[in-house]
Amino acid sequence: MSLLKVENISKSFKTLQVLYNVSLEVKPGERHVIIGPNGAGKTTLFNCITNLLPIDSGSIYLDGKEISKLSPHHLVHLGMSRTFQKNNLFGDLTVEENLHLALVAKKSYRYNIFSPLASRSDIKKETNRILDQWEISSRRHIKVKNLSYGEQRLLEVLLAMASNPKILLLDEPTSGMSPAETAQTSEMIQKLPRSIALVVIEHDMEVVFAIADRITVLHHGEVILSGSPEEVRNNEMVKEIYFGGGAKQHA
Ligand SMILES: Nc1ncnc2c1ncn2[C@@H]1O[C@H](COP(=O)(O)OP(=O)(O)O)[C@@H](O)[C@H]1O
Ligand SMILES: [Mg+2]
Known part of the structure; x- marks a missing residue:
């Protein structure tokens, strides 16, 4: 059974529809990476999964239990934890x-x-x-405000881990990092125990392919593909949309 099952969720902000019938499944221990251009709806998807934003339609299940109406706090107690694109630490x-x-x-x-x-x-x-x-x-x-940016982002992941989650959602853990910090973060993510499933929004393709068991591609609020790294790498539509046609692909 899937640990997390997102079924046909849609979300609009007033007249702007941001998610269109998005579905995805995450198995226990899976490393599931979400990619897609800026504004594709990736963070909104996390906000909906963790119920920081109510969904307009669809269902979300954790361990087979419908969770879309449960508070973010309740979800943490059920084993779902997350980080934010901008950090959430107490600097002082x-x-x-x-x-x-x-x-x-x-x-x-x-x-x-x-x-x-x-x-x-x-x-x-x-x-x-x-x-x-x-x-x-x-x-x-x-003091946290005196740590490097990379150290702060790593600490955020550790704090999210402190709740001993079954599933951890990381929103662009390497954004704004130096290449060295990115490599360190990628390594740390790879070291996280397999008792935890990960859903990671990531834009650095080297990190994506280093950690992913499965990749979901979001484009204009729609899932255009959810498959193995190989399938994603070889998909013509993904190449066109995400890698910009002839753009260099990372191994
Ligand atoms: N709270 C909000 N109110 C209105 N529009 C929003 C809100 N959050 C996100 N959006 C819009 O939804 C779209 C998707 O944003 P987002 O989920 O942050 O994309 P991504 O994380 O893929 O870059 C963007 O057009 C963004 O401006
Ligand atoms: Mg985002």
Whole structure:
């Protein structure tokens, strides 16, 4: 059974229709990449899947359960987590504090402004485990606003991982990164455990083909193809629309 099933969803903003009967399926552990030109509707698709925006029609299922009316918060508890195209971190807090807050949110502990952030020993342990696992312990006391842009985007992925999701949606994780940061992010994405399915919006074709098991191509709000990397690479319509005809293709 599919872990995530998007069935014929449509979405308009007033008179502007942005998604037309979009369908896609993601299996457990799959790396599913969404490509398409700017304005194709990719971010809107994520906003609809995570119910930040209500869909006009269609259905969305997670583990066979209809989720299109469930709150974003509820979806996190069902195992769906995401990052945003622009980052969502607390710049004046440290790496450790940002991670701590993400874990607190996951555990639904009541936020208490009078208790020090690191008072819960289980959360502290988990924070340390994640900092060690991703080899960022030495950066823990740095305020997030003082991290490089690439480090901030990586931290965002770690925060989304903190909720222990079954499926993680990453919106252009490499956008605005230097080539070195892009390579590092691609490597990190490839290292994420297969217990997590990934849906990744990505524009860098090297990253796309490095991580994808399956690619969905969105164009003007319509899925024009959903298939293996090979199928996408060899599809004439995709070549024409996305790679600009004779444009160089990445191996
Ligand atoms: N909240 C919104 N209100 C009105 N129009 C929007 C909104 N969000 C996105 N759009 C429009 O929807 C289209 C698709 O945008 P988006 O989903 O961000 O595309 P992509 O992520 O593929 O670049 C664009 O024309 C954009 O201007
Ligand atoms: Mg976008």
